[in-house]
Amino acid sequence: MLSVTNLNSGYGKFHVLFDINIECGKSEIVSVIGPNGSGKTTLLNTIFGLADIFSGSIIFEGKKLNNMPPHEISKIGIAYLPQANNVFADLSVRENLLMAGYPLNSQELKSAMDDVFSIFPTLKSFLHRKAGTLSGGERQMLAIAMTLMRKPRLIMLDEPLSGLAPVICQKIIEKIVELRDKLGVGIVLVEQNAKKALDISDKTYLIVSGKNIFSGKPDELLRYGELVELYLGLKAEGK
Amino acid sequence: MFIIDLIALFAIYLILNLSLNLQLGYAGIPNFGLVLAVTGGAFTVGWLPIRLCTWIFNIDSQLGGNIVKNNAIIVSQINRHIQSQPLIGLGVFILTLIVAMGVGGFLGFISSYPAIRLRADYLAITLLALGEVLSIIGRNYEPLVGGVIGIAVPDVWGWLGRDRFTLITVVLLAAAIGTFLFLEVLARSPLCRTFRAMRDNEVAASSMGKDVARIRLEVLVLGSMISGLAGALYAFYTCYVGPAVYGRLEWTFLPWLMVIFGGVGNNFGVALGTLVFITLRKLIVYYKYSFAFLPFDVVWLEYLLLGSMILLILIFRPSGILKEKPSQTMPQARLEKIVGEASRKESERQMESV
């Protein structure tokens, strides 16, 4: 579904990613992990047209995304949940969902909101509250709900668990798995919390300093002791 | 005569633009209220010399007792006295310039004090708003500079005789070159490096112990003193001061355009920009009559041209014609020697380890 091939990208003169290759298909959770500053967010930004591509290609369902502006990319079936500032704080919850479903007409909007409420029923209770007044967990729920408004086939999540209490994290992880299993969505998950990400991924990519130094199944990665310890701070499984 | 006037105008504007370059180019302060200090300097020349000379030459204040009302007669009397007393003329000139610089600096201080902690563009428009204050006062408070009509200024160079304009222009040019050298030396000093550090990254500079607000204030005051000097020189040159002459367009906006065109942060660029614009302007005014067939004043074409030049520069070459040079902490030769020695030592070490 999504193929990133030999991607070199960055911001202006700043070269961040070097020859990155990523694949994500339907009903698949692909995790992108690595230390801070390796370029994980840049990868997601690049796919969504928010960074500069120096060479390489990004293809989604046969369409080349290389020079598309973000608001066009959002219409072809990909959704993006940024790490910070992922809701419109000054707008109400209802307005947030309205914006997330911007290209939809009123009928599609209604049905999308109904679907979203069935996955996140608590959102209904604070429809008219300003998004900035929600708690961290509630805000994250709203942010994820927003990504679902246009029924994307691929969702990119940038550190959805950061700054959240473990109980909420668990809930969100369950929702993410639910999305893959029930809706057949492909998910690209960038996560600082490598253990949790690896637990639910079908495939993983380890990115360090802009370079892809491992790609494959999570349990394969966990066997590479030094990598895991050095970059992820995890204990290797047997040596 | 055309050339003489051009050089004089060039000198005056150069001083003003260098002041702007100091504030904007080196310290990153967008002074959109440049006109305030200029007006201050000019008004000093409108106010002080006439009163000073009246006192020195014991001119009959029986003439209605109102200096402003009778300024034409009084000034012509003063001028006659000065023609035979060069030292007094010179003295008044220099003293007034010093006071003018003081006034300019003072105005710079009080107009920026409330705004000094503001972000760049807020500071810019605040200074713009406040720049007009003195002009408004000048227009309405007659005793200052004769209200809307303005006031004549004693001709302190009257003793020079016929070649006066040439010699005056030489003096102006000398003042401009002096200012230029002063600022160039300043540009190479550690103080200026502090300015630039502050301009490029306020947070970093203040974490290094530099009091950003105070430095900004100091730069503004110094810059305003120089602007005041420019205004005063212009007033002396034209022998007239009137609030209408000192407007935002001529004394804030045009200097900005000249500095940006020439190259912000580069004094040579500023000189180039000033030369180009002043020449252009003189040419258009000079050949005004060739354009007389146009149903409008040709000076507006000039502004149209200026405006579009600046827009083109901003879009295609925002650093100006001459870019800013990195600051030199030591002479180039010594720098090369040190680098050469260091790389030589490094290759020796590498050879040894092999």
Next chain:
Amino acid sequence: MIDPTLMDSITYSSLLAVMTFGLSFVRRTTGVWNIAHASLVTIGAYVVFTCISFWGGSPYVCLPLAFILSAIIAVVEYISIIEPLRKRKASTTMMLVSTLAFDLMMLSVINIYADYLQDTFNFPSKNFLLRKLDFEFLGEPGIFWASVSLLIGFLMVLYAILNYTKIGVALKACVCNPMLASISGINVKYSNILSWLISGGLGGVAGGLLPLWVQGKPVLGDSLLAIMFCASIVGGVEEIYGTVLGGFLVGFTQILGTSALSLFLGPAVIPYKTIVPMIILILTLLFAPNGIAKVNWKKILTIAKFGGASKRKA
């Protein structure tokens, strides 16, 4: 009927508020202080002048034309200058200078046009006052009713747009979080163009009404620029309705305040009324730098009630 000074204040403040709104609005949505806004106001005045000079009739009829022309020029300014500079990551100061250059160009065009009108048709285009073309209603000049209804009308329309239309909510979203807006499918560039269109148009309409009250001349807008900046900062740019507050505060103190002062200090004070906004500006910067609208009145009252030293918020 109404005290003339009060009527003056209300008329002036309403016009000032509507004029300044555009300035604050584009600042809020695109981060640019548009100095050329002054010329957009002047252009509105000249559209009305042209209409009544050639075709007679009431100045009010030509207002929609003033809106359209100023709106178009504002959009042209945005697309040809502001957007390219933003793409090149120009500093805020340089953007300011670009609006200044554009203002200079617009001023030149206006002057050339005014010169042409004067020379060719003998219209008093360099200095005109349209008061005699105004109507009277309930004892007050039409401009009074027009300026107040303009203000109220535009506020209502703006409120409706921002809260009840998708495009209006999108505008709010773009101001709040432009990156999130674009990944949600909102074309931020179009949203910005809309805000410039509204701002320019409103400036034009206010400018079109101005000659019914004060002298119309090529520097009309530019002469009011400093006051507009004062009103904008005093009101506070962050709150969309802060400009109204700023406009009224500045307008009322300028007219009513100066008039009251003249009772104590004599009529010589009157010409200085232009300085009043600047004094207010300085006071605002010293005590409420984010504008009056953002002042935490509750906190101040609490501190005042319970005493104790309160540090000025930097």
